[in-house]
Amino acid sequence: MTQKNIVEIEKLSFGYDNRMLHKDINMVFPRGKVTAIMGGSGCGKTTILRLIGGQIKPKSGHVKVDDKIVHKQDRQGIYELRRKMGMLFQHGALFTDLSVFDNVAFPIREHTKLPESMIRDLVLMKLNAVGLRGAHKLMSTELSGGMARRVALARAIALDPDIIMYDEPFAGLDPISMAVICDLIRTLNDALGATSIIVTHDVEEAFSFADYIYFIADGVVAAEGTPKELSKSKLPFVHQFVHGEKDGPVPFHYNAPSYKKDIYEPVEL
Amino acid sequence: MNPIFKTLSSLGNQVTSRIWRLGSATRLFLLILIYSGESFRRIHLTIREIYFTGVMSLIIIIVSAFFVGMVLGLQGYYTLQKYGSSESIGVLVALSLLRELGPVVTALLFAGRAGTAITAEIGLMKATEQLSAMEMMAVSPIARIIGPRFWAGVISMPILASIFSMVGVMGGYLVAVPIIGVDHGAFWSQMNVNVDFRFDVINGLIKSFVFGVACTIIALYEGFDAPPTAEGVSRATTRTVVTSSLTVLGLDFILTSFMIAH
Amino acid sequence: MDKTTLDIWVGLFVAIGIAALMGLATKVGNLTSNTLGETYAVTANYENIGGLKPRAPVKSSGVVVGSIDNIKFDTKTYQAVVTLKIDKRYPFPKDTFANIYTSGLLGEQYISLEAGGDDQFLKEGDRISKTQDAVVLEKLISQFLYNKATEEPKK
Numbered sequence: 189m190t191q192k193n194i195v196e197i198e199k200l201s202f203g204y205d206n207r208m209l210h211k212d213i214n215m216v217f218p219r220g221k222v223t224a225i226m227g228g229s230g231c232g233k234t235t236i237l238r239l240i241g242g243q244i245k246p247k248s249g250h251v252k253v254d255d256k257i258v259h260k261q262d263r264q265g266i267y268e269l270r271r272k273m274g275m276l277f278q279h280g281a282l283f284t285d286l287s288v289f290d291n292v293a294f295p296i297r298e299h300t301k302l303p304e305s306m307i308r309d310l311v312l313m314k315l316n317a318v319g320l321r322g323a324h325k326l327m328s329t330e331l332s333g334g335m336a337r338r339v340a341l342a343r344a345i346a347l348d349p350d351i352i353m354y355d356e357p358f359a360g361l362d363p364i365s366m367a368v369i370c371d372l373i374r375t376l377n378d379a380l381g382a383t384s385i386i387v388t389h390d391v392e393e394a395f396s397f398a399d400y401i402y403f404i405a406d407g408v409v410a411a412e413g414t415p416k417e418l419s420k421s422k423l424p425f426v427h428q429f430v431h432g433e434k435d436g437p438v439p440f441h442y443n444a445p446s447y448k449k450d451i452y453e454p455v456e457l
Numbered sequence: 458m459n460p461i462f463k464t465l466s467s468l469g470n471q472v473t474s475r476i477w478r479l480g481s482a483t484r485l486f487l488l489i490l491i492y493s494g495e496s497f498r499r500i501h502l503t504i505r506e507i508y509f510t511g512v513m514s515l516i517i518i519i520v521s522a523f524f525v526g527m528v529l530g531l532q533g534y535y536t537l538q539k540y541g542s543s544e545s546i547g548v549l550v551a552l553s554l555l556r557e558l559g560p561v562v563t564a565l566l567f568a569g570r571a572g573t574a575i576t577a578e579i580g581l582m583k584a585t586e587q588l589s590a591m592e593m594m595a596v597s598p599i600a601r602i603i604g605p606r607f608w609a610g611v612i613s614m615p616i617l618a619s620i621f622s623m624v625g626v627m628g629g630y631l632v633a634v635p636i637i638g639v640d641h642g643a644f645w646s647q648m649n650v651n652v653d654f655r656f657d658v659i660n661g662l663i664k665s666f667v668f669g670v671a672c673t674i675i676a677l678y679e680g681f682d683a684p685p686t687a688e689g690v691s692r693a694t695t696r697t698v699v700t701s702s703l704t705v706l707g708l709d710f711i712l713t714s715f716m717i718a719h
Numbered sequence: 720m721d722k723t724t725l726d727i728w729v730g731l732f733v734a735i736g737i738a739a740l741m742g743l744a745t746k747v748g749n750l751t752s753n754t755l756g757e758t759y760a761v762t763a764n765y766e767n768i769g770g771l772k773p774r775a776p777v778k779s780s781g782v783v784v785g786s787i788d789n790i791k792f793d794t795k796t797y798q799a800v801v802t803l804k805i806d807k808r809y810p811f812p813k814d815t816f817a818n819i820y821t822s823g824l825l826g827e828q829y830i831s832l833e834a835g836g837d838d839q840f841l842k843e844g845d846r847i848s849k850t851q852d853a854v855v856l857e858k859l860i861s862q863f864l865y866n867k868a869t870e871e872p873k874k
Contacts, residue, residue: 241593270595281590284582295594340590501722504729512732555743616736623739645746653774658743 194219194351194383195240199249202232202239203407209235211407212249217351222377222384224394226429227404228438233387234278236404237353240385241273242266253351271299274344275353279360280336282328288315288339289324295346314342317379318372334365338372345376352377354386358393366393373397391430395419403429405438482678488599489607489677495597496604503605503612510571510606511613515620517566522621525562526628529553533629534637546639547648550629555657559622561709564668567614568701572676575606576697579680580690603681607673614669615662622661660716667708672701758785758804759843763817763830768799769853771819771828777803779832784809787830803830805841812837818851828853 195217203209209232217223225233238244239251245259252258253269261269282291292311296302302310315321318338323331331339337357344352354373358366374397377384388394394401395415403411403418403426411418411426418426428436444450489496496503533549579602582588588598626648633639652658676697683693768790777785785805793800805811814835821828841847 243589243592267595270593273593275590275593277586277590279585281586283587283591284585295596298594298596505725507729507732508725512728515732613732616733616739619736619739619743623742626743649746654744655774658740662740 192218194254195385196252197236197239197249198252200239200246200251201248202235202244202246208247208407210246210404213404213407213409215402215409215412217383217385218400219383220377220381221399222374222386222397224386224388224398224401225404226387226389226391226394226401227410228389228429231404232407233404234355237275237355237385237387240351240353241270241275271347272350273353274347274349274351276337276341276344276355276357278356279333280328280340282331282336282340282343284329286328287324288320288326288328288331291328291339292324292343292346295343299347310346311342314346315339317345317376318342319368334361334368337361337365337369341369341372341376345380345382348380348382350382352380352382352384354384354388356388357386358388358390366390370397391432478678478682481682482674485599485603485678485681486674489604489674492597492600492604493608495600496608499601499605502601503608506605506609507613510567510575510609511616514567514570514613514617517570518563518617518621519624521562521566522559522624523628525558525621526550526554526625526630527632529558529625530629530632530637534633534639543639544643545647545651546629546633547644548651550633551626551648551652552657554622554625554629555652555661557709557713559625560618560661560664560668561705563614563618563621563665564672564705565702567610567617567669568672568676568698568705571610571613572672572697572701573694575610575673575676576680576683576694577690579603579606579677580683580685580693583681583683584685584687584690603677607677610673610676611666611669614672615665618661618665618668656716660712663716664709664712667712668705671704671708675701675704757807759807759841760788760802760804761841761843761845761847763801763803763847763850764793764796764798765801765819765850765852766798767852767855768801769819769821769828769855771801771830771853775827776829777805777832778829779809779811779834784832801830803847805832810840813839813841813845814849815841815847816849816851817847819853821854 193216195215197213197215200210200213200215201208203211213236215225215236225236227233235244239246240253240258242258242261250257250259254272256265256269258266258269282288283294286294289311292314293307296307296310312321312324315324318341320335320338320342323335323339328336328339341357357369357373361369370393373384373386376382386394386398395418398415400414401412401418402409405425411421411423413421419430421427421430425437427433428438434440529550530546533546533553534543537543537545537549579588582602588602591598591601630644634641634644679693679697679700680690683689771787771790773787773789775787776783777787785803788802788804790802791800792798803817811832812835814837816833816835818831818833819828820831835849
């Protein structure tokens with residue numbers, strides 16, 4: 189019997205000595221859906237992906253992937269869980285000493301014993317899915333930002349993972365590349381029958397393809413819902429974020445003493 | 458009182474942080490050993506790294522060895538001549554190289570050339586999240602990236618040190634016999650009699666092996682531990698050279714006293 | 720840099736390294752066929768070995784024919800037992816003299832074998848019975864003083 193939710197986060201708390209990033213968070217990611225995690229910079233969105241992937245351990249609570257608690261797995265267990273995941277890192281993280289072809293072939297060569305002819309077909313298929321089949325001979329250092337990210341995406345789906353995670357996939361891209369990635373996220377998710385989790389702060393893009401959205405602020409889930417529900421939300425934080433307002437629950441001014449005091453009184457600089 | 462407290466606390470801080478780093482580096486070393494089985498299954502990666510650390514260092518090693526040998530010949534001759542022992546020049550050159558200069562100078566050059574390259578490469582891979590990506594693909598970066606570089610360094614170092622000693626002796630020969638005029642036969646026969654295979658050649662090899670382990674681990678650790686910024690990586694490469702050099706010289710003393718006492 | 724070129728360079732590198740090591744061992748060091756070849760071990764007892772050390776050479780007519788393996792002390796006879804390893808190519812008769820000489824004036828000490836006339840040769844494990852101790856400086860001086868003292872009355 190397959191679980192309805194492929195990833196479940198229950199009462200998760202994580203942080204460093206001086207501050208807690210997440211306090212008692214609960215999130216679920218249903219199979220086959222595209223879920224977005226949004227929030228301001230530095231609120232711990234990427235850390236959630238790392239917690240799911242088992243790269244860091246929570247202080248309390250747990251993350252369950254396919255009904256297995258991630259941080260309680262041994263080396264072999266984590267290995268099997270990670271084989272079901274594909275992750276697209278913020279700037280691609282392609283291996284600089286390998287060509288485009290070898291980068292995409294890497295997970296296949298490492299985890300399967302398929303003959304080279306089959307690997308060649310698989311790699312070209314994956315590259316075709318992201319529209320870069322013609323670029324397979326290039327070195328990864330010769331690619332533009334957008335192209336590199338697409339190759340990294342091809343690499344992430346090389347083994348047909350059940351979970352595809354995206355870490356800020358739109359950061360620093362031109363409008364065309366953004367549209368391409370946007371389209372790919374939805375298409376690949378449905379074509380592979382996978383579950384996608386996207387960490388981003390691009391409102392327009394996220395609202396266009398996500399089935400469900402979580403908002404993180406101050407270490408808790410400030411709001412959640414479908415894009416339709418959230419765009420109508422009256423919550424001040426959601427409103428400020430969605431409409432891109434300069435000032436609101438997230439203040440414009442960094443904590444400082446009175447302005448008048450700073451200007452008029454001699455202060456030690 | 459304040460500045461005194463400040464210096465004392467910063468001194469204490471430095472000592473504790475260094476000990477902590479030593480512990481971390483040892484942990485990395487143990488991890489490399491644990492994963493060495495996987496590293497050796499991908500033997501071609503190690504061969505590739507031997508090329509980049511060993512073969513690429515050949516030029517600097519050979520040229521340096523030649524000059525060092527020639528200087529030894531020159532300096533040695535003028536000193537020995539005062540005691541009428543100029544025929545022992547061969548012994549002087551050979552023993553200096555085999556016991557000390559070969560392993561130590563090779564290690565210092567290795568740290569500067571190959572060590573910094575390793576640190577920069579690993580640091581950069583960490584900064585661009587390549588190591589993280591590999592982890593998420595369920596491939597151990599220790600087995601695939603760090604391990605091969607370690608074994609390559611450990612294999613390359615004794616080879617480079619032997620080449621250094623041999624080329625140095627030839628450099629010394631070049632200065633002593635054709636140029637200064639020491640007798641060809643005396644040069645080699647005196648050397649032959651006074652250089653012991655087990656004590657001098659083997660001990661030199663042991664030293665270069667130990668230095669290889671030390672320098673490579675330091676280079677790998679500094680790269681692995683570097684903060685993922687441009688400044689962090691560049692400072693890490695400097696630390697590699699400084700720490701490697703001091704460690705090599707310190708280990709040299711410890712090994713030499715151990716070998717002489719034995 | 721394709722796979723085969725890489726392999727060739729690395730192979731060359733390792734080969735040069737081994738060649739250098741062999742060069743060092745043979746031309747520079749004293750690893751010759753002597754030490755690598757087959758040897759037979761014999762023992763010799765001495766009252767005083769002076770400064771003789773293990774690995775010191777064993778020579779005959781100035782030519783190195785072997786080396787000292789180890790030096791032990793016999794608590795029954797209170798003598799030093801020196802084990803010599805002689806190259807199998809050089810057989811020595813049973814009545815060979817094994818004397819401790821010094822290289823040059825103040826150099827290192829070694830064992831010199833002077834062949835006797837016996838038609839039986841030394842075998843593995845045999846003991847050389849004819850030995851001459853090392854020259855100890857103190858004994859030499861006391862000998863000299865004694866001789867000088869006994870000379871006086873002749874005046």
